[in-house]
Amino acid sequence: RKEVEQDPGPFNVPEGATVAFNCTYSNSASQSFFWYRQDCRKEPKLLMSVYSSGNEDGRFTAQLNRASQYISLLIRDSKLSDSATYLCVVNPGGNNRLAFGKGNQVVVIP
């Protein structure tokens, strides 16, 4: 089983709508969780960390469900500029490396 699994999509979202997607992780000992954003042919950049209590940054909300071993990202009032691939990133535990999912591709449609 892969360390991090994501449904690649694409998720076609009308401008102004809300989109949400999950990622699952296999190691229950995982310590840290992040969402990175990757634009086409660009490098990944940190979007937000995911805390146990959940966190919100503007139109973006991240949640962690340790019992079911998944994290989620919700984007409200989607903008055209939100079109990107959102990478779920997990520290599997026991070392300092990160495991990346394949990403959820979001396409915001005018």
Place this chain on the structure above:
Amino acid sequence: GAGVSQSPSNKVTEKGKDVELRCDPISGHTALYWYRQSLGQGLEFLIYFQGNSAPDKSGLPSDRFSAERTGGSVSTLTIQRTQQEDSAVYLCASSLVPDYSYEQYFGPGTRLTVT
């Protein structure tokens, strides 16, 4: 300030040749990571340098791959006897401290094509 830089941005090489990819991390960052990203795939961890400690080489796919980090700064990833399956984007990242909870800052990558 300056971000992570990588060179070359693109590299086309013939099968069987050796290549060297360079990474300049953000000044003062003690941790440096190499990943590769094949088309449609997630980032695959290759190697991790943490200050003066021995590197974590657990992600290197074969003994054709090696990396070094000189003086705790610049890093070079070397691929010997390149194969077509080595074609990918090689990404370098650095973080302020060698702790997984810290943000990793990525360079723009080197796109390697093996013909």
